Amino acid sequence: MLTEHAKVMKAFAAAGEIVGRKKLQKMIYIAKKLQFPFYEKFDFHFYGPYSEELTWRIEELCNLGFLNEVKEKKGGYFQYRYTLTEAGEEFLSHYDIDMPHLQECLQDMNEQNSRFLELVSTVLYFESLSKDEVKEKVFSLKSKQRYTEEEIEQAYAYIAKLRHKVQKEVRM
Amino acid sequence: MAYPGGQLSEEKVFKDPVHRYIHVRDKVIWDLIGTKEFQRLRRIKQLGTTYLTFHGAEHSRFNHSLGVYEIIRRIIDDVFVGREHWDHSERLLCLCAALLHDLGHGPFSHSFEKVFHLDHEDFTQAIILGDTEVNAVLKRLGDDFPKKVAEVIAKTYRNKLVVSLISSQIDADRMDYLLRDAYYTGVSYGNFDMERILRVMRPREDQVVIKRSGMHAVEDYIMSRYQMYWQVYFHPVTRSAEVILTKILHRAKHLYEEGYDFQTKPVHFYSLFTGNVNLQDYLKLDEAVILFYFQQWQDEKDEILSDLCRRFVHRHLFKYVEFSPTNEQMKKLMELTLLFKRAGIDPEYYLVVDSSSDLPYDFYRPGEEGERLPIHLLMPNGELRELSRESAIVDAISGKRRTDHKLYFPDDFIYDLSTKRAAKKKIIEILEG
Numbered sequence: 001m002l003t004e005h006a007k008v009m010k011a012f013a014a015a016g017e018i019v020g021r022k023k024l025q026k027m028i029y030i031a032k033k034l035q036f037p038f039y040e041k042f043d044f045h046f047y048g049p050y051s052e053e054l055t056w057r058i059e060e061l062c063n064l065g066f067l068n069e070v071k072e073k074k075g076g077y078f079q080y081r082y083t084l085t086e087a088g089e090e091f092l093s094h095y096d097i098d099m100p101h102l103q104e105c106l107q108d109m110n111e112q113n114s115r116f117l118e119l120v121s122t123v124l125y126f127e128s129l130s131k132d133e134v135k136e137k138v139f140s141l142k143s144k145q146r147y148t149e150e151e152i153e154q155a156y157a158y159i160a161k162l163r164h165k166v167q168k169e170v171r172m
Numbered sequence: 173m174a175y176p177g178g179q180l181s182e183e184k185v186f187k188d189p190v191h192r193y194i195h196v197r198d199k200v201i202w203d204l205i206g207t208k209e210f211q212r213l214r215r216i217k218q219l220g221t222t223y224l225t226f227h228g229a230e231h232s233r234f235n236h237s238l239g240v241y242e243i244i245r246r247i248i249d250d251v252f253v254g255r256e257h258w259d260h261s262e263r264l265l266c267l268c269a270a271l272l273h274d275l276g277h278g279p280f281s282h283s284f285e286k287v288f289h290l291d292h293e294d295f296t297q298a299i300i301l302g303d304t305e306v307n308a309v310l311k312r313l314g315d316d317f318p319k320k321v322a323e324v325i326a327k328t329y330r331n332k333l334v335v336s337l338i339s340s341q342i343d344a345d346r347m348d349y350l351l352r353d354a355y356y357t358g359v360s361y362g363n364f365d366m367e368r369i370l371r372v373m374r375p376r377e378d379q380v381v382i383k384r385s386g387m388h389a390v391e392d393y394i395m396s397r398y399q400m401y402w403q404v405y406f407h408p409v410t411r412s413a414e415v416i417l418t419k420i421l422h423r424a425k426h427l428y429e430e431g432y433d434f435q436t437k438p439v440h441f442y443s444l445f446t447g448n449v450n451l452q453d454y455l456k457l458d459e460a461v462i463l464f465y466f467q468q469w470q471d472e473k474d475e476i477l478s479d480l481c482r483r484f485v486h487r488h489l490f491k492y493v494e495f496s497p498t499n500e501q502m503k504k505l506m507e508l509t510l511l512f513k514r515a516g517i518d519p520e521y522y523l524v525v526d527s528s529s530d531l532p533y534d535f536y537r538p539g540e541e542g543e544r545l546p547i548h549l550l551m552p553n554g555e556l557r558e559l560s561r562e563s564a565i566v567d568a569i570s571g572k573r574r575t576d577h578k579l580y581f582p583d584d585f586i587y588d589l590s591t592k593r594a595a596k597k598k599i600i601e602i603l604e605g
Contacts, residue, residue: 001523020540060577064497077540
């Protein structure tokens with residue numbers, strides 16, 4: 001019971017502080033695409049893959065005092081900062097959730113900026129298409145972000161790097 | 173057969189209790205409605221198990237799909253036509269996507285998706301793009317037309333304005349289901365002035381925005397969305413039925429995997445149990461089929477399966493208590509789990525925590541920049557402003573977090589003290605404490 005909540009908290013325990021809801025959404029989506037067992041359902045939205053379920057779950061965890069949320073004014077808008085609380089750590093101790101290599105992957109993602117993670121998650125969303133079709137999707141659906149071909153190549157390389165991290169450890 | 177002229181010789185109308193009339197002028201729409209995949213939606217309720225709480229809520233996904241189509245038709249033909257930013261050549265694409273947006277929903281789809289790890293949106297895509305009557309009709313408008321319709325519904329179509337008409341924070345889908353669900357459940361708080369909202373909608377680059385003068389109508393819509401969430405969609409009795417339904421599916425799957433000899437073989441479930449659902453199997457499922465099995469399984473030898481089915485069929489639902497999973501409460505939950513086992517009541521099926529995040533509905537939150545697109549007001553000077561920055565009412569209800577968790581259990585088992593009295597008395601003490 002509440003295992004899905006615990007898994008989300010495990011992500012915070014692994015990643016450390018996460019700054020920005022958009023970044024958080026993309027990190028969990030990418031982790032899910034790497035076959036980490038997150039349950040939240042994602043749809044493609046205006047800014048790429050987004051999960052309403054994840055938003056709910058984060059709100060619940062904040063209300064329960066398991067996550068600490070700090071709202072900060074940044075330019076003309078607000079940004080949110082999340083960390084696991086002591087009560088959250090205690091809650092997590094009730095569960096035996098083993099997600100090998102999650103920490104390595106999430107910490108790596110946490111070091112990237114949200115604009116890049118938006119691109120990575122979009123590339124992953126369309127990964128069943130050919131690379132040229134993915135590029136066409138990125139250029140048409142993300143025209144305001146003005147991603148370059150080079151950035152898309154970097155996104156592919158980054159996905160390969162993350163997958164290698166997961167697979168390498170599985171092989172060992 | 174292509175669509176020369178594209179229009180019916182005479183307009184067809186459907187009587188509808190929400191929009192009064194649904195007008196069909198385009199042949200392609202008429203033909204889509206007649207396909208077997210679309211007609212299947214008549215056999216799937218819009219609100220799943222809600223009819224067990226609000227007895228009027230027997231309306232189907234068919235009604236709702238026609239309603240969404242009608243709203244889009246009015247927006248395009250009455251409000252957007254001729255306006256800057258709107259490309260009228262997208263009209264038929266919009267109408268088809270509106271009509272077909274829920275095509276892949278199955279019976280009690282929320283529970284089915286949860287248990288069998290399905291996604292109705294994948295099936296919507298498969299029906300539109302696969303070997304189906306719907307696909308054959310759409311192809312009459314061009315070989316790539318089904319793909320375009322599928323992209324609009326998947327929200328990946330290049331013209332985001334078209335997408336945002338069907339799917340955004342104030343879209344035709346939400347407007348129809350709020351009004352329709354309020355009408356059929358009989359509640360009064362789901363109503364808002366849709367006509368007014370339609371009149372103040374404007375196409376603006378890649379999104380639909382609302383003229384500032386229409387803000388109060390939108391406030392009403394936001395309020396009704398909020399009220400419907402807490403009063404109807406998240407009603408604790410409906411959730412109880414949903415919990416039991418989910419547990420029936422889990423139990424049946426578990427038994428199948430254990431090689432249990434069903435008296436009524438779950439033929440329609442085999443591909444779900446093995447995770448190999450193909451489109452043809454999926455399209456055979458509807459609520460009549462599922463309820464047939466639940467009826468039959470009341471007589472199964474497996475006590476858990478038969479008991480859960482009896483509860484669902486005869487509306488003998490689980491009771492609930494408020495449950496906030498703080499660390500203290502979690503310890504109690506663990507204690508309850510042990511006590512349930514001691515009392516001979518399997519906690520896997522009879523002790524369930526249900527949370528607000530378990531539902532596929534939401535209410536308006538402006539969110540963070542770049543998180544998801546909020547509702548934008550078009551100010552008289554041409555600027556766009558996020559709704560909650562202008563509206564104190566919306567700011568008040570969207571700024572406050574509200575979540576909810578409940579603990580469900582069968583009170584009849586627990587209060588039957590003829591067996592395992594000590595354990596049950598302790599359970600009662602904890603639940604009532």
